[in-house]
Each structure stands twice: as C-alpha cells, then as structure tokens.
Amino acid sequence: MGQIVDIGKRVELVPMDPHFHDITIALYQQGQDENPLFLVHTYSQMEGAQKRIQFAVEAMTHMGNLVENTHRLLRFPCGAAHQLACRRTFLESCKLSPNDPVEPRPLQILDKKSRLTITVNSLGNGIYQVMADGEGRRVDRRISAIAGGLMKLGEMEEVDGTLDKVAFPCGHSHDALLGLLLVRAPNVRSIVREQEMAAARGILAAPSQQN
Numbered sequence: 001m002g003q004i005v006d007i008g009k010r011v012e013l014v015p016m017d018p019h020f021h022d023i024t025i026a027l028y029q030q031g032q033d034e035n036p037l038f039l040v041h042t043y044s045q046m047e048g049a050q051k052r053i054q055f056a057v058e059a060m061t062h063m064g065n066l067v068e069n070t071h072r073l074l075r076f077p078c079g080a081a082h083q084l085a086c087r088r089t090f091l092e093s094c095k096l097s098p099n100d101p102v103e104p105r106p107l108q109i110l111d112k113k114s115r116l117t118i119t120v121n122s123l124g125n126g127i128y129q130v131m132a133d134g135e136g137r138r139v140d141r142r143i144s145a146i147a148g149g150l151m152k153l154g155e156m157e158e159v160d161g162t163l164d165k166v167a168f169p170c171g172h173s174h175d176a177l178l179g180l181l182l183v184r185a186p187n188v189r190s191i192v193r194e195q196e197m198a199a200a201r202g203i204l205a206a207p208s209q210q211n
C-alpha cells in the first residue's frame with residue numbers, strides 16, 4: 001500500500017472527460033529523446049474509469065498509429081518522441097465517445113475556408129506533399145498555409161525551401177498521424193491558442209486538484 005511509482009512527466013491533460021463522468025485524464029511521458037514512452041492515466045477510482053482509459057489508449061493506436069509497448073505504455077514505431085503530435089492524438093482520442101468509429105483519418109479534407117479539396121501525398125522517408133484541386137496564387141497560398149499548419153502541429157520540417165512539402169524529422173512515414181493533424185491544420189491559430197491554454201492549465205493544476 002502507498003507504493004509510489006514514477007509515472008513520468010505530465011505533458012497533457014483533459015481536465016474533465018465529457019464522455020465519462022468528467023474524470024481527469026492525463027498523458028505522461030517517460031524518458032526524453034531516446035525512445036520515450038507515453039502513459040494514459042487517471043487517478044479516478046470510479047468504476048469503469050479504467051475501461052475508459054483503455055478506450056483512449058486503443059483510440060490513440062488507431063488514430064495516431066502509436067503502438068502499445070507494454071500495458072498502456074505507448075510509443076511511436078520510429079522511436080522518436082513527436083511529443084506535440086502525441087499530445088494532439090491524446091486530445092483527439094479523448095474527444096471520442098465509445099460509440100464513435102475509431103479509425104485513421106484519410107489524407108484528404110475539404111478546406112472550408114477555400115472550398116478546396118486538400119490532399120496529402122506520402123512521398124516516403126517521412127516527407128509529405130500538400131496538394132489542392134485548383135491552380136493559381138490563391139491556391140498556392142492556401143497550400144502553403146496548410147503545410148505551415150502541419151509543421152506547427154506536428155513539429156514537422158520544411159523540405160528544401162518548398163512551400164508544399166513537409167517532413168517528420170525522424171525520416172519515417174506516419175500516415176495516420178498526418179491524417180489526424182490535417183483535420184486541424186487549416187485552423188492552426190485556434191489550435192495554438194488551445195495549446196497555450198492547456199499549457200497554462202498544466203502549470204496551474206496542482207496534483208492535489210487532480211482526481
């Protein structure tokens with residue numbers, strides 16, 4: 001009894017899970033740059049809470065293509081942290097109710113702002129190209145804005161000064177993860193605001209306030 005286990009550093013928080021009695025669910029990171037592991041955890045003792053956590057873990061494996069290393073410890077197949085992308089996968093997974101379909105998102109979206117269909121092509125080695133069903137300067141600008149959104153959300157890199165190609169620095173493809181980030185990429189400003197608020201919450205919420 002009273003055994004203290006180091007579960008890692010908390011990197012993301014869902015203060016109130018709308019799909020399960022407003023429990024608090026957190027994402028912890030164990031290890032830094034070399035093969036870090038991510039743990040989904042709640043302190044809630046409520047019956048069914050562990051089942052809810054298991055759902056979130058499984059959703060993360062499908063939506064972000066993380067793999068469950070050992071019980072509830074997740075990692076990316078490439079071994080890189082991709083911390084920001086992992087946090088986004090966690091948040092999106094916790095937004096799902098047990099009745100929602102849990103499957104990777106396609107690498108195509110309808111961009112509401114421009115009314116363009118945006119498609120992302122995997123070029124291998126972690127490189128992705130953003131394309132649209134149109135031409136002209138306005139379309140090019142939109143493509144580069146969405147590529148920029150992917151870079152911000154996924155900590156991806158520019159490729160040789162191009163405006164339409166982005167890459168995961170690990171050099172590995174992460175199609176499911178890209179699909180998940182692509183949904184948010186056109187609206188990156190509100191996402192950045194959400195991230196700042198989450199960061200503030202992380203600082204403000206003392207462990208005693210967790211449940």
Ligand SMILES: [Zn+2]
Pocket residue numbers: 076078079080082168170171172174
């Ligand atoms: Zn990777």
